[in-house]
Amino acid sequence: MLVLLKALIQLPGLSGYEGPVQRRMRAEWEPLSDEVRVGRIGSLYATMRGSGQEPRKSVMLAAHMDAIGLMASELVDGFIRAAPIGGLDARVLPGQPVIVHGRRDLPGIVVQPPMHILPEDLRRKPIPLKYLLVDVGLPNPARVVRPGDLISFAQPPTELGEDVLSGHSLDNRASLVAITECLRELGRREHGWDVLAVATVQEEETFAGAYAAGFELKPSVAVAVDVTWARGPELPEHKTFPLGKGPTNGWGPNMHPGIYSALEAAAKRVEIPLTREVLPANCGTDAFALQIAGEGLPTGLISIPLKYMHTPVEVVSLKDVRRTGRLLAEFVAGLDADFMDTLSWD
Amino acid sequence: MQDLIKKLVEAFGPSGKEDQVREIVRGEIEAHVDEISVSPLGGLHAIVNPGGGTKVMVAAHMDEIGVIISHIDENGFARFHNIGGVFPHTLVGHRVRFEENVTGVIGVEATVKNTDAPKLSQAFIDFGAGSKADCPVHIGDLGAFTRPFVTLGDRYVAKSMDDRIGVAVAIETAKRLRSTPNEIQFAFTTQEEVGLRGAKTSAYGLDPEVGIALDVTKTGDTPKGIKMAMELGRGPAIKVRDSGLLSDPRVVDLMVRRAEAARIPYQLEVLERGRTDATAIQLTRAGVPVGVISIPCRYVHTPSEMVDASDVENAVNLLQAILEHPVEL
C-alpha cells in the first residue's frame, strides 16, 4: 500500500492531464476487477461484478485523480511566468522545487524576485503568483517550454514518525489507494452488488469527471472518497479532525441521510472510528456533482483527514487510509437486495 | 469576408434576443449545409454530412452584451440592468439600440465625479422623452450598444467582435469546406454572455463526440497590458486553459498538428480570467473532449473591440484544416 501511494504521488497528474495516474491505476485495478475502461474525458471506470441476481444494483466509489499545480503562461527573458491549476496559496510557492513538463522534463524552482523590482506596495506582503517566476536554469527555455506546459511539484515523499506519509498530491491519491484496498478486500469476500470503482478527472477545477461518470454509469448509489482538514495549529476545532483517528462521514444537503447511516452502521460493525463531518452547503468534493448528475444519485462522502492541504507537504496517516478501505468494503458487502427500498430522506 | 463581418457585427443581438443575428446566419449558411434547425433556446444548428464519422460540434455565440430596462421614472428617464459583462467606465455617452430601431443615450447622475467610473445604478438612458408616458421602452425591454464597423489598416473594429467574429469564422469555414469525413455540427449559440446557457442545451441536444468553440480572447500587447503572451497578428490562439476550462490535451494536440502541417501561424493561450462555450460543452452528458480556437481581440467588452484580419483568415484556415481531416483523438 505504501509503495503504491508513494508511486502515485510522484506521478504528474494535474487537472486535465491525469494520464500518468490513470495508466498506473488501470494497471492496479485491472487484476482486481472484471472490466476496466476509460470514459470520454479521461476518468477510469473499473467494474467488479457482484454475486446478486441480475439486474444487480451497483455502487460507485469515486476518488479524483487530479492534483493541483501550475501551468506556464508566458516566457519572460529566460524565466517562466505561471498560472495556477486548482486552488493554490501563492505563499507556499517561493523556493519550491518543481518539474516543468516541456518538450522534456526540466527541474526548476519557483522564485520570488528581489524586492526592488517588485511593486512598492508589496515590500512587506506575500507576493502574488503573477509576480513569481520559475527558473529552470537555462539561458533560453523558450526552445523547450511553451505557454500551456504543465509545472508540477517535485517534493519527494517523506515518511514521518509512525505510519505517517508526507508529500504533494496526497489529496487525493490517498483515497485512490483506499479504494484499491477496498477492492482487494472485496476480492476475498462475498458482495451482492456490482462495484464501480471510479478515478475521476478535474475535481479541482469543475468536477467534470464526477458529472460525467454519474451521468454515464448511473449507479444505484455513489460514495465519493476525498480528504478533509486534519486538526492543526490555529485551525478551528469544529471544522477539523484529528489525524490518525479515523475517517469522517459527510453530513449535510449534499449527502443522502440513508447512505450516511449505512456507512455509519458499517463502521460500527468493523469497529472503525468514524466522525460526523457537518457540511452545511457545498461540500467541495465530487459528491457535490454526483448528487445532481442525470436524474440524481443518492450520494455519500467519506473523507480522510489530511494536514496542510494544497501545499507540497501534505500529511496523511496510513492507518486512516487502511481504515477507509476496510470501511468501504464492509459498506459494500452489507448492501443487500432490499437496500434501495430502505433509503429515505424522512 | 469583410462584408460578412460588417453585417454581423452591426446586427442587434443582446443575450435573449438573438433573432436578427440568427436570420443573417441562416441566410448565409443554409446553402452550404445539409440540415438546419432552431433549438428551444433559440440557437441555430446547421449540420454538414450528418451520420458521417466523428460528430464534431463547432460553437460560436450569436449574442452580445447589452442592457435591460428595469424602471422608467416620472420624467421619462429609464434605469437599466446589465446583460452580461458591461463595464461601467465604458458607458457614459454610449448609445443603445432597442428593437424597432429605438435609440437612447446613456447619462449618469451629476453627483458622479468626472474622474470616477459610475455605478450601473447611477446611470440611465435618455430617449428624448419628456415624461413616463412618452418613453418608448418598457420594463423588461432588451437593448444593445450601437457603433458602426470600421477598419484601421489590417484591423477590424466593432462593438461585438465578441463573438460575431467567431460566427463569421464558422460561416466562412462552412462555405469553404470542400469535403469532410466528420459530421460537422455548427451551433450558433445564444445567451453565452449571461452564463454559457445556449451551448449547454445545444450540446445536450447534438450529443457531439468532440467540441470546438470559437471565441475571442484577450491580448497582452497594449501599454501596461495584462501579463499574457498573446498578440494581435500572430495567428489564432489554441486555448490550453482559461478560468473555466482545461482544454482536452488530445484536442489541443490535434489543433497544433493541423496548424503545423498546414503552416498556419498559431499562438498557445493561457487565459487567467474568461470562459467560453467550451466549458459548458465539456460538462455535458458523459463529458465531451473540447478545445477552443480563439481570435485575439483587444478591448473586449468595450464599444471598440479590435481584431486582426490575418488572425481571422488563419482561424478559418485552421478550422478548415481540422474539419477536412478525420477528427480522431
Place this chain on the structure above:
Amino acid sequence: MGLNSPIPARPSAAHLRLLKRLSEAVGIPGSESEVRKIIRAHIEPFADELRTDAMGNLLVIRKGPGRRRLRVMLAAHMDEVGFMVISVGSEGELKFETVGGLDPRQLLGKPVWVGKDRLPGVIGGKPVHLATREELKQTVKVESMAIDIGVSKKETAEGKVEAGAGATFATPFRRIRGMVRGKALDDRMGVAILAELLEHPPEGIELQAAFTVQEEVGLRGARIAAHALNPEVAIVLDCTPARDLPAWDGEENTQYNAKLGLGPAIYVADARTLAHPGMLRHLVHTAESSGIPYQIRQPGGGGTDAGAIHLTREGIPSISVSVPARYIHTACSIATVSDWRNTVRLVHAAVSGLSVSVLGR
C-alpha cells in the same frame, strides 16, 4: 376567467391552514422532511403518480383528459434559508452556520426552532451596557453567535441536539386582514399555490408538479427533477422580495424589485434566467384578457428554480411567476392575500390555455 374559474378569490379556511402549517414547518436545504410530509398528506388524493427522488424532491403527476397532453412542469421549492448546527460547545451552546442567503444583521435576539423536534432556542446578544463603542459599530459575525437552548452542560445539549441538525427562525404565522405574515413565505407560498393547483388542475395538460429541495443553495433539486420529468414547458412559482419602501433621502425608489399588492410578479430576466419570450407574451396576455392584475418584476439579480430547469436536456421553455413579499430571508415576511390569490388564478388560467404554439419563437 371570472365566474368560470374554479379558483376562489378568497382563500378557503383549509388553504389558510395549509399555508400556516407550511410556513411554520422547519425545512432548511437537505432537511425538507416536515414540509414534504405536509404536502404529501394534502395532495395524495389528487395524484395519479407520486414519488420522492434521490434528493428528496416530491414529484407528482396529475394527468388531464385527452391523449396528446402538453407536459407542463410547475415547480415550487420546499426549502428555506436557516441554520445548521455545526458543533455543541463546552457549555451546551450550539455553534451554527447560516444556510442560504441570510444577512447576519437579522439574527441577533431571535427565537429559533432546532431540529426535528423543534426544540426552542434563542440567538442571544451581548448586553448593550457591556459592548464597547467600537463593537456597537460593527456587525456581529455569525462565528461569534450561538443558539442557547437553556442548558449549561455539553452532555445535556448533546442529549437533545446532534451536530448537523437544522434550525429556523421561530415565527408563528398570522393573517392580519388582507396580509399574511410569517417566516419562509419564500417559498411556502409557492408550495401552497402548487398544492392548490393539484386540487384544481388546469385542463388539457399533464400537470407535473415538482416540490423541489435545495433551491436556496444553488437550485440543485430542480435540476434533477426537470431532467427526470422532461417537461415541454415549465413555470416556477416562487416568492420575490418587495423592496418597495421609501428611500431615506426622499428620492424615487428605482430598485424596488416588485411592489406589494400589484399582483403576481412575472419575470423577464434575473441572474439565472431569461424568460422564454413566448411564455412571457402568453402570461401577460392571459392576465390582461382575464382582468387579473400583474406586474413585471424588475430585471436584475436573484434566481429561481427556472435557472436550472431551462438549461435541462435540450432546453426547456421556462418562466417564473412570484408572489411579492416584503422582508423575505428574515424572521418575518409579509405578503398580501390578493397577490396570493391572483397568482393562483393567473397560473391556472395561463396553463389551462397552453398549447405548443405558444412555445414558438
